[in-house]
Amino acid sequence: MKESDWQSRLAPLGLEPVGDPQALAGGDIAAVSRLETRQGAVIVKRDDPEALRLEAEGLQALRDADSGLVVPAVIALDDDLLVMEALDSGAPRRPARLGEGLRRLHAVAGPYHGWPRDNRCGPTPQRNTPDSDGRAFQRERRLLALGEACRQRGLLDAAAGERLAMIAARLEEWLPDAEPQLVHGDLWSGNVLYTPDGPALIDPAVYYHYPEVDLAMLTLFGRPGEAFFEAYWDGEPPADWPRRERLFQLYPLLNHLYLFGGGYRAAVTATLDALGG
Structure with a gap:
């Protein structure tokens, strides 16, 4: 997706992209990218809309469990785009x-x-x-x-x-x-x-x-x-x-x-x- 396309897709969701997205590993199932925006870093997935809706539902179920584990927040779900909070990995294992x-x-x-x-x-x-x-x-x-x-x-x-x-x-x-x-x-x-x-x-x-x-x-x-x-x-x-x-x-x-x-x-x-x- 071109930068102009990202702008047009994310602007109605209240996000302003800064620069190009970075493709992430694991995109054999869905296209997954990390994107910097003026509102903070986000993860964007492109996939079948129903699959994304079910993933968003699952993330919310995990968040509602209040387990003390970190679960990324769903920022927006728009047809074939799922926008989530970006998490910084690489911290010491616990x-x-x-x-x-x-x-x-x-x-x-x-x-x-x-x-x-x-x-x-x-x-x-x-x-x-x-x-x-x-x-x-x-x-x-x-x-x-x-x-x-x-x-x-x-x-x-x-x-x-x-x-x-x-x-x-x-x-x-x-x-x-x-x-x-x-x-x-x-x-x-x-x-x-x-x-x-x-x-x-x-x-x-x-x-x-x-x-x-x-x-x-x-x-x-x-x-x-x-x-x-x-x-x-x-x-x-x-x-x-x-x-x-x-x-x-x-x-x-x-x-x-x-x-x-x-x-x-x-x-x-x-x-x-x-x-x-």
């Missing part, structure tokens, strides 16, 4: 504050497992049809739904699909029928920023469910450190946490298989093996 904040976020209870609307995890459509039982929600809206999507792309063979279905059928044995709680929904390390004001969360895919889905995603491609877990658990973790961690990593692994192809097949297979599927 994993204990992240753990404390995430525990407070997960204390926000929901009326059901799911969300009033479907959204997406990255570019993948995410079904959120509410269910009173978290086991049924995880089975039908997450594992089997994404497993079938992978099968249709030829990424999951019949044998692996049957193993996944066997694990999904056992969720009532493994999980309690717990109260649904607010989750970020796509909490990989790239969606956590360390700012001068503390840890920040971006790019949510919110819904109500078992809070361990966020923890499992956060540990899938790295570890946040023991200080994080000490602050989050504020005591002892559940005795079956290692199995729950593997179980809740299945959905993001299937999502990576769906998005990026067979390079993630081995990780899905290893997780099925670990769960006895």
Whole structure:
């Protein structure tokens, strides 16, 4: 978008751009830029209007949770533009504050497992049809739904699909029928920023469910450190946490298989093996 176009799009929103926008990494899903304005630095995303509306809704849900974590404010939503507060990253890591904040976020209870609307995890459509039982929600809206999507792309063979279905059928044995709680929904390390004001969360895919889905995603491609877990658990973790961690990593692994192809097949297979599927 030319500078004159930025001027014409942002002026009605009360923003006066200064200079050209700076494209940011992560624009494979949406075009993301940092832009200096006379009102302060902002982040501007261009994407499908409905996707941006859902992201803005998710950011507001995280802000309303009052967790102590930093969440960028939505400044404006205008058709295919989402304008947000810019956050300065690169501050020292504070994993204990992240753990404390995430525990407070997960204390926000929901009326059901799911969300009033479907959204997406990255570019993948995410079904959120509410269910009173978290086991049924995880089975039908997450594992089997994404497993079938992978099968249709030829990424999951019949044998692996049957193993996944066997694990999904056992969720009532493994999980309690717990109260649904607010989750970020796509909490990989790239969606956590360390700012001068503390840890920040971006790019949510919110819904109500078992809070361990966020923890499992956060540990899938790295570890946040023991200080994080000490602050989050504020005591002892559940005795079956290692199995729950593997179980809740299945959905993001299937999502990576769906998005990026067979390079993630081995990780899905290893997780099925670990769960006895």
